[in-house]
Amino acid sequence: SQKIEQNSEALNIQEGKTATLTCNYTNYSPAYLQWYRQDPGRGPVFLLLIRENEKEKRKERLKVTFDTTLKQSLFHITASQPADSATYLCALQTGANNLFFGTGTRLTVIP
Amino acid sequence: EAGVVQSPRYKIIEKKQPVAFWCNPISGHNTLYWYRQNLGQGPELLIRYENEEAVDDSQLPKDRFSAERLKGVDSTLKIQPAELGDSAVYLCASSVYEENTEAFFGQGTRLTVV
Numbered sequence: 739s740q741k742i743e744q745n746s747e748a749l750n751i752q753e754g755k756t757a758t759l760t761c762n763y764t765n766y767s768p769a770y771l772q773w774y775r776q777d778p779g780r781g782p783v784f785l786l787l788i789r790e791n792e793k794e795k796r797k798e799r800l801k802v803t804f805d806t807t808l809k810q811s812l813f814h815i816t817a818s819q820p821a822d823s824a825t826y827l828c829a830l831q832t833g834a835n836n837l838f839f840g841t842g843t844r845l846t847v848i849p
Numbered sequence: 850e851a852g853v854v855q856s857p858r859y860k861i862i863e864k865k866q867p868v869a870f871w872c873n874p875i876s877g878h879n880t881l882y883w884y885r886q887n888l889g890q891g892p893e894l895l896i897r898y899e900n901e902e903a904v905d906d907s908q909l910p911k912d913r914f915s916a917e918r919l920k921g922v923d924s925t926l927k928i929q930p931a932e933l934g935d936s937a938v939y940l941c942a943s944s945v946y947e948e949n950t951e952a953f954f955g956q957g958t959r960l961t962v963v
Contacts (some may be wrong), residue, residue: 744891747889749859756939766917772951774958776889779955779956780956780957781853781940781955781956782892782940782942782943782952782954783954784950784951784952786886787951801941810959827892829952834904834905835880835897835899835946836894836897836905837882837942837952838894839884839891839892839893839894840891841891842890
């Protein structure tokens, strides 16, 4: 069966450290992988997109890697801040343009 | 520019009653998605439209759920009759039909079935 799993439901880190979130998938062949942020009571907001032939993508303090052999993406937030506290969702975009989401990881950055 | 607009924001109904959710996507976005999100879970895709055509409704429970997107703009998702297990947040998202674009989400409708 198809699965998209994010490594943990919740992750707590100290302010200033790097947060690393993991997204693993099975039985998908995504053309793109996206990461979203979701705050309580709000819809997800797009952060980054990486193509299947790209290894790494950066945007300010965010970095995403994509390994299609391992079927895994890593999402890093460097110099984390309390304002980064939210739920982070990975999403696989297939060639048919469907967008499937993972289970989400709730990140808490402790001052 | 207005984002994706959903209404109502909250809905409480008794089981076996019908309910409908409305979505107005971003102007010019021909792709529209409906998702269901249970507490503590990621969004689950229910149906995707390209303009007025439902191109993937394989995850839509068709015995009680229906959706339409007349004229390829606004969309309505209906549940009839609602069950207790339908309590969730229903999210609508839209995007431009290209393979490498982001989806824009509305705030969602929180449904509680009692």
